[in-house]
Amino acid sequence: MTLDYQIDGPENEELTKPSQGGPLGADMERRDGRDKVTGSACYAAEYRPKGLLHGVLKRAPGTGAVRLSNAEDVGTIPGVRLVLQDERMIRNAAQGTAGEAPVQGVSKAEYVGQPVALVVAENFETAWHAANRLQISCEGASLPVLPENGEVDDDMQEEAITGEPATAFSDAEVFVDETYTTPALTSAPMEPHAAVAEWHGDRLTLHGSLQMLRYNRLELADSLGIEPEKVRLRAPFVGGGFGSKLGISADCVAAALAARELGQPVRVVQHRRQVFEVNTRRSETRQRIRLAAGRDGRLTGLGHEARVSNLPGEEFSEPVLQGSYFAYAAPNRLLRSDLVRLNRPAAGSVRAPGEAVGVTVFEVAMDELAGKCGIDPVKLRLRNLPEAEPGSDRPFSSHRLADCLTKGRDSFGWDDRPAEPRQRREGEWWIGTGMAAAVRVNMVMPAEARVRLTPEGRAVVETDMTDIGTGTYSILGQIAAEGLGLAVDDVDVCLGDTDLPAGSGSGGSFGAASTGTAVWLACEEIRREIAGRMGCDAQELTLSDGHAACGNDRRSLPEVLAGEPLSGRGKLEPGEALEKVRQATWGAVFSEVAVNDVTGEVRVRRLQGTFAVGRVLNQRTARSQAQGGMTWGLGLALTEGMAHDRRDGHIVNRDLAEYHVPVNADVPHLDVHLLEDLDPWAGPLAAKGIGELGICGSGSAILNAIHHACGVRIRDLPATPDRILSGLT
Amino acid sequence: MQTTLTVNGTRHQLDLDPRVTLLDALREHIGLTGAKKGCDHGQCGACTVIADGRRINACLTLAVMHADAEIVTVEGLAEGKTLSAMQQAFLDHDGMQCGYCTPGQLCSATAMLEEARAGRASHVTEDLEGTTRLTRDEITERMSGNLCRCACYSGIVAAIEKVAAE
Amino acid sequence: MRPFDYHRPETSNDALNLADEEAAFIGGGTNLLDLMKLEVMTPDQLVDINRLGLDQIDEVSGGIRIGATVRNSDLADDARIRRNWSVLSRALLAGASPQLRNRATTAGNLLQRTRCPYFQDIDAPCNKRVPGSGCAAIGGELRNHAVLGTSDHCIALHPSDMAVAMRALDAEVIVRDAGGGTRTTALVEFYRLPGDTPHIETTLTPGELITGVHLPVPAGDRQVYRKVRDRASYAFALVSTAAVLRMENGKIVSASLAFGGLGTMPWRNEEIEALLTGEAPSNALFDKAGEVLMKEAELREGLEFKKPLAQRVLKAVLTEATQ
Incomplete structure (x- = not known):
């Protein structure tokens, strides 16, 4: 039996509500943690079916028509089994939720670094060397790789104008008009993308490092030209994704094709450099922000114009403006985004697509406005909060930004701060504080899950949902334990297998709430069945401590089940709530930094985030998610950026030595405060997303603190020592 | 070439291509996949193991160079079921x-x-x-x-x- | 990696006899294997020098002798080095990561290859990797590139921290040849500027083995190493400065300064040292030193920041060392 549900409004009276003080929300150990600390967690590349062969992808050194100059020679290297160039191989990774093949055909290279061939050998060393030996020539006209040379794609333009922004700008008492840039960024999950493909007859099993199996299966089947039912994907452990594993990557299709051709299982693991080149990146952006305000700081107009890029044919456009639609009230508004077509590696979703760079930049502009108005930056924001979503007038499902701002301000000790920059000095170091608001749209995605109750009274949660470090194993177990009145240890959670009901997949901060709700619905279905057996209404039934109780009738679950298992299935569809209300998550980030007056180096001394993210499902894993996001904000502000070669667009710093993700020493203790926010429009669990919000304000809190410390305003990210220095000198 | 690796107290007799790194020997030849390959170039630390008491990047050293060493991987940190x-x-x-x-x-x-x-x-x-x-x-x-x-x-x-x- | 033969000799003579023209000696392997995987380096033989007994640090008359295979972490940790050659400890601890320092050796660090991304990319032309093929870095994206000692053929930066401190400490490289002869070469003679042969980085010839480094008693007791990088740790230098100074009666009587992040080899400029010697410390003096340091710098697009950064760091280091 399946319980179908869609979130159409705030009323969920027919569904049971979670209790207070139960397993839901508890600060609990990560349930897959033991496997992770002992090394027994098995990631995609670690499956070793008998007869496993090893494939290495080969990149295009240029663009145009691709020719393998010495494939025959390479094929004769002892141990080499195959040099594959197959038109079904994919050029770009699939975009998130594509559900169909991405662009295929590797006889043509559209960007430098594109995969164009696969070399398979009996061991990794041979395959790697043979791939290095393989010579690729590319012939074609030179293609645009610089944003200033690319063509704007008119079909991709986004524009929303409310009121008369031009007049607001020209009549403003106080006006900010600044242009900011952010570089291309990469996800850089610690586990490189990997696939182990194995055929049994016409059926493919692929162990992959993937975030969204229900879509990935369709993408892979479509790429191979087979029925989705013939494809089974497994991904019980995924070593991070951050958007780069939303869609299938080149390794999946290449491994499947080679395994088919050779009649043996084939593994393809991306080299770290390939992780940079062949998976989707976050587009570089150029953003012009205009803020028109009265002297009291009240916004009369706002403008946010962005330019981003992507490869020809790709439909993804970094949604830079997403947060600007609803963060602040202003009667006159100009929002506009343009996409330029460039032959750089494809752009796609990277953790918090849109807000990560859009909110970050906008919140720096707000700081500039606060300075110009002479108003405290927290007060400026509080003064401009909208009653309803500007433009649409949709109500907010819950609006907790003011709470986050004031609570964050109080716990940080913000009010001690001097209003002017360059007031505190410790030796060579300028000390300053900064803050920013954080907003991120909240999304719900279709999700299904099954919960089985064994005759002994243990529960098993089953869905193809993934845990990419997000804590899915933990929270789904807690949800089922809460729903069925069991101890968490009496619940098993099986994830990452397309033989199981299709969860939402991990991405866009929607995984926990979407798939979690499906699990809750499955439990509700079981409750109803048990209530029926007990002869009462589901509402009257109490499930606790492994017992079912109706009035005075209390029975153990094994007694109720009478030797038979019981199974329920839950199915969530996003409903009308998405149109009726603006749903978002809210936060405020405060930071203290030290800026070295000699070198321009920045050290973040404090970073505090106060977040309202719906119901918190597990305090411990939620805190880690928030801290992760905040560190990404730190990286975005200070250290990260891909350099594209100006001549051919290839990523120059495509390794972890030269692309600087923050190291331990860059990150202070991260202080996280989670506010209770039971959003009534978020379904029976009242849960929303948390994984991305932390990025959205942290970078700007740091950049604003840099300005407060030393007076240097960084508008071209990241704030590396040289850029700070050019302001200090 | 023939080589011996002592990992978590167990000796393994292996016949390895000299190109095999310590990391690949552990993961591919001994079946201890706890040490991870994150970058294969000493830039991430996911492959860190302890060789003769010192932490090293297993990806940037050859297995054949460690014939006399005592290697400890993550699988060797716990005492039976008791975590370190x-x-x-x-x-x-x-x-x-x-x-x-x-x-x-x-x-x-x-x-x-x-x-x-x-x-x-x-x-x-x-x-x-x-x-x-x-x-x-x-x-x-x-x-x-x-x-x-x-x-x-x-x-x-x-x-x-x-x-x-x- | 290209297939190779692996040898593990027990004596330096055996090591030298085993090594052919295309061979490489391997100590820690942290740089060599990195580049062999990328097939930037493709030796046909690896001669493992870890059993040659070159892992000792010995006090010798007039200084200290560091064996070729002494690990960077052991060198940084040595009580004598910490006490008397502290700038070397500091430089070592500012480099790489603890794991890498536990493997990387003294000789390997001296021979560390550039981090120029075009050198590390076998799809790009590079005069250092393939003589005569051109330089993709010139006209490309520059950050970790040199501004001093460059040529039209190569702007690759020497990436070592250790070698910068050693340059300031007047280190000499001890080299042994296949005939059993030993020569000692000052670092300035050991490294070569790229000129039109950037593929030849040192005066070491095939068939020669670095057995150690000799450090004389330091010329100064005031030692400072300062490094600026793009993140707080585990990153190569944007700019670094090593200073070894002696002060008497408020005046600088001896100054030896070396620089990282600037040159195609660990950089030293004797004009600065002459300028400082005999003078009382002052901001004006230190500013002048900075002018001298950067007067011949070639500040290509993307590298302009190195001039003010190097000058400010030099001034701060001199201020610290003379206080």
């Missing part, structure tokens, strides 16, 4: 998310405590001839050879502080 203090502290403080860097973090942290006990200095040590105190700054500097993209640094540092204080 560091492993337990990582669980208590959620010093992991995706888990891919975790084995390297654990081996690194375990060996790092020994380095500090032996009085080894770090980049942030004020006095090269003074005693070593494991402040937060010392821990973060000494653990900076292990990247964590999920960014569990707060939990990792808290876990290490707890074990260091014991």
Whole structure:
């Protein structure tokens, strides 16, 4: 039996509500943690079916028509089994939720670094060397790789104008008009993308490092030209994704094709450099922000114009403006985004697509406005909060930004701060504080899950949902334990297998709430069945401590089940709530930094985030998610950026030595405060997303603190020592 | 070529292409996949193992160079079912998310405590001839050879502080 | 990696006899294997020098002798080095990561290859990797590139921290040849500027083996190493400065300064040292030193920042060392 549900409004009276003080929300150990600390967690590349062969992808050194100059020679290297160039191989990774093949055909290279061939050998060393030996020539006209040379794609333009922004700008008492840039960024999950493909007859099993199996299966089947039912994907452990594993990557299709051709299982693991080149990146952006305000700081107009890029044919456009639609009230508004077509590696979703760079930049502009108005930056924001979503007038499902701002301000000790920059000095170091608001749209995605109750009274949660470090194993177990009145240890959670009901997949901060709700619905279905057996209404039934109780009738679950298992299935569809209300998550980030007056180096001394993210499902894993996001904000502000070669667009710093993700020493203790926010429009669990919000304000809190410390305003990210220095000198 | 590797107290007789790194020998030839391949170039620390008491990047050394060494991987940190203090502290403080860097973090942290006990200095040590105190700054500097993209640094540092204080 | 033969000799003579023209000696392997995987380096033989007994640090008359295979971490930790050659400890601890320092060796660090991304990319032309093929870095994206000692053929930066401190400490490289002869070469003679032969980086010839480094008693007791990088740890230098100074009666009587992040080899400029010697410290003097340091710098697009950064760091280092 399946319980179908869609979130159409705030009323969920027919569904049971979670209790207070139960397993839901508890600060609990990560349930897959033991496997992770002992090394027994098995990631995609670690499956070793008998007869496993090893494939290495080969990149295009240029663009145009691709020719393998010495494939025959390479094929004769002892141990080499195959040099594959197959038109079904994919050029770009699939975009998130594509559900169909991405662009295929590797006889043509559209960007430098594109995969164009696969070399398979009996061991990794041979395959790697043979791939290095393989010579690729590319012939074609030179293609645009610089944003200033690319063509704007008119079909991709986004524009929303409310009121008369031009007049607001020209009549403003106080006006900010600044242009900011952010570089291309990469996800850089610690586990490189990997696939182990194995055929049994016409059926493919692929162990992959993937975030969204229900879509990935369709993408892979479509790429191979087979029925989705013939494809089974497994991904019980995924070593991070951050958007780069939303869609299938080149390794999946290449491994499947080679395994088919050779009649043996084939593994393809991306080299770290390939992780940079062949998976989707976050587009570089150029953003012009205009803020028109009265002297009291009240916004009369706002403008946010962005330019981003992507490869020809790709439909993804970094949604830079997403947060600007609803963060602040202003009667006159100009929002506009343009996409330029460039032959750089494809752009796609990277953790918090849109807000990560859009909110970050906008919140720096707000700081500039606060300075110009002479108003405290927290007060400026509080003064401009909208009653309803500007433009649409949709109500907010819950609006907790003011709470986050004031609570964050109080716990940080913000009010001690001097209003002017360059007031505190410790030796060579300028000390300053900064803050920013954080907003991120909240999304719900279709999700299904099954919960089985064994005759002994243990529960098993089953869905193809993934845990990419997000804590899915933990929270789904807690949800089922809460729903069925069991101890968490009496619940098993099986994830990452397309033989199981299709969860939402991990991405866009929607995984926990979407798939979690499906699990809750499955439990509700079981409750109803048990209530029926007990002869009462589901509402009257109490499930606790492994017992079912109706009035005075209390029975153990094994007694109720009478030797038979019981199974329920839950199915969530996003409903009308998405149109009726603006749903978002809210936060405020405060930071203290030290800026070295000699070198321009920045050290973040404090970073505090106060977040309202719906119901918190597990305090411990939620805190880690928030801290992760905040560190990404730190990286975005200070250290990260891909350099594209100006001549051919290839990523120059495509390794972890030269692309600087923050190291331990860059990150202070991260202080996280989670506010209770039971959003009534978020379904029976009242849960929303948390994984991305932390990025959205942290970078700007740091950049604003840099300005407060030393007076240097960084508008071209990241704030590396040289850029700070050019302001200090 | 024939070589012997001693890993977590067990001797393994192997016939290896000299190109096989210590990391690939562990993962592909011995079947110990705890040590991870994150970059294969010494840039991330996911492959960190302890060789003769020292933490090293298993990806940047050849297996045949370690015939006499005692290698400890993450699989060798626990005593049977009993987790090491560091492993337990990582669980208590959620010093992991995706888990891919975790084995390297654990081996690194375990060996790092020994380095500090032996009085080894770090980049942030004020006095090269003074005693070593494991402040937060010392821990973060000494653990900076292990990247964590999920960014569990707060939990990792808290876990290490707890074990260091014991 | 290209297939190779692996040898593990027990004596230096055996090591030298085993090594052919295309051979490489391997100590820690942290740089060599990195580049062999990328097939930037493709030796046909690896001669493992870890059993040659070159892992000792010995006090010798007039200084200290560091064996070729002494690990970077052991060198940084040595009590004598910490006490008397502290700038070397500091430089080592500022480099790489603890794991890498536990493997990387003294000789390997001296021979560390550039981090120029075009050198490390076998799809790009590079005069250092393939003589005569051109330089993709010139006209490309520059950050970790040299501004001093460059040529039209190569702007690759020497990436070592250790070698910068050693340059300031007047280190000499001890080299042994196949005939059993030993020569000692000052670092300035050991490294070569790229000129039109950037593929030849040192005066070491095939068939020669570095057995150690000799450090004389330091010329100054005031030693400072300062490094600026793009993140707080585990990153190569944007700029670094090593200073070894002696002061008497408020005046600088001896100054030896070396620089990282600037040159195609660990950089030293004797004009600065002459300028400082005999003078009382002052901001004006230090500013002048900075002018001298950067007067011949070639500041290509993307590298302009190195001039103010190097000058400010030099001034701060001199201020610290003379206080």
